[in-house]
């Protein structure tokens with residue numbers, strides 16, 4: 118029985134789908150104005166992990182991850198400038214070029230991190246029509262109003278505003294930290310549609326009955342989840358969907374706003390389970406460009422790290438706990454991957470008579486128990502390493518069962534390990550050349566070739582029986 122911590126109820130709850138064994142899930146995706154950083158990636162990797170475990174449990178998962186390419190301002194509420202426009206100005210490019218470029222880079226990142234591709238990666242700019250339709254419904258139902266140049270959501274009309282984050286409208290009114298927008302009836306109201314607003318020369322704009330303009334940030338997720346996970350835009354039927362995820366910073370105002378818009382417009386509960394991933398810190402400090410500890414996947418690759426080690430480190434601390442991302446941790450993750458690879462290669466060479474069925478069954482049961490407990494990855498990893506220790510003590514006959522279990526675990530964690538023992542001819546030739554150099558005691562050449570091979574991911578071991586090689590990746 119899978120239990121997940123639901124932010125909405127603040128409880129660990131048994132997971133039940135709305136319909137049969139189909140899980141409909143929406144994940145707040147990247148705002149494509151720069152490379153995503155490892156903190157963003159942690160949230161996306163978590164969504165992928167959750168999807169993979171649901172599939173392991175036998176569910177069919179329909180997954181949507183949005184791409185925000187308009188409307189997300191430099192603040193998560195309505196202040197500041199559009200992030201895309203700021204990047205466009207800085208790089209002296211068209212905002213569409215910026216979003217195209219960074220969307221491509223995002224796709225490369227998730228490919229390297231071995232994501233199980235979502236069914237849809239919809240872009241905000243391609244769903245303006247759907248957003249406008251919902252804004253119209255909100256207007257008709259009295260949840261939205263036009264004031265000054267913009268259209269706002271009236272949070273006072275939605276009695277449950279604040280139910281996800283625990284923020285109260287009164288607190289927001291009292292806490293006036295935010296820049297005051299005098300067009301708003303209440304400080305907690307948020308923009309659904311900007312027109313001739315403070316942003317002059319905004320290049321991304323669309324005509325609408327509210328005036329030429331562009332959407333606020335929150336409305337895109339309501340529109341795109343309804344479009345891809347329900348039949349709302351076909352027949353007006355919105356069906357509550359199962360899971361919505363995001364980083365903890367999305368909780369307020371973004372997800373609170375999504376709930377308010379959706380439940381007011383559709384007249385139904387928006388989502389059953391809300392899951393939020395906590396921030397990470399780097400080497401014990403808040404990640405920031407000024408501290409020089411701000412990393413993207415590219416930065417880590419440039420330092421020679423394997424994306425799979427990054428993935429393992431990102432998932433190994435429970436998603437609701439703060440992760441301290443350290444280079445020592447990254448090295449340890451890389452070593453753990455090597456341990457698994459060596460184990461699998463050793464199992465392959467086993468030819469004994471020991472029965473492993475019982476060990477596998479116990480390990481599988483414990484793995485599931487850990488993962489069923491709100492995806493306790495560190496517990497599940499401990500199960501796998503204990504299992505490897507046990508198997509290493511014996512010489513199994515049923516190696517496929519042993520390997521099958523490890524492969525299932527790797528699949529759930531999304532870790533791709535290259536067990537291929539083949540090396541190509543050019544590598545073989547280099548190994549031979551090194552052997553020849555050693556024979557003529559030309560240690561310098563031998564060491565040079567050894568280093569070159571290591572760069573290519575091939576590690577050599579000189580044994581009394583001759584040279585052996587191992588693949589690092």
Ligand SMILES: [Zn+2]
Nearest residue numbers: 145146338371
């Ligand atoms: Zn969102």
